[in-house]
Amino acid sequence: MSNAERHRLIVQAIKESGSATVSELAGLTDASEMTIRRDLDTLAAQGVLERVRGGARTLLLRGEEPPFALRAHESIDAKRRIASEVSSLIAEGETVLLDSGTTCLEVARLLRGRQVTVMPLSLQAIHVLSDPPSATTLLVPGGQPRAAEGALTGPLTLASLSALRFDTAVVGCCGLSAAEGLTAYDLDDATVKKAIITSARRIVAAADGSKLGHTAHAYVGPSALLHTLVTDTTAPADEVAALDDAGTLVKTV
16 A cells, blocks of 8 residues: 555544544554554655554544545546646646646646647646646746645735736635535635636636535535536536536536
8 A cells, every 4th residue: 555545544434533543543554653653744744644552643624625635545547537627728828827736736737738828726736836847837826825735826816817818717615505606614714715716717616525415614605607617527416417517517527
């Protein structure tokens, strides 16, 4: 088992149960307790979990957004399939606005080297695109990064968005449903998403199935604002049908 796979199993187990002992995680992953202790130290340093005597526990309170470092370990294959489909929807020569989040980061990796102009709204995606091949044009917005998340927010980000217009915006989802619309965990993030939607001719949402039918507390707008949703096969069928009926083209990969 690779380190990444073992880390994924560890964070998933602790997320589901709230805590776990070193011996429990060693049995789950078929690794030595010494290896598990090193893994827990690494994940604690990333802000994914909290080390406690004999094991670790989750840092999440109910309703809080999972940390970026934790989300980066979740649904990796699905996010890469989604990113591949999103990238295929973007034509050469387009101007692209790229939201923050782990799925949008996968999109950034696929856009690097293509003949497109991209403005990413996270430090992680800016880093991916910061030394692009000559075919790719990078635009760097202003803004203040959210702690541990890297997402750019605030007046400078909003000013950058209001000054430009894009062919396509790729937006991430904290929650999405036909009934409750597009939602975010953070009010500043919701404000940025509203500005993203205003700044682009076409809005493509990229979200794995766990986000569909889920509602976060900060409202962005109705689902009808989204021209296309790219999701994976774990998305609830009834929610997919409801979004399609509401006017959003849903692509499942």
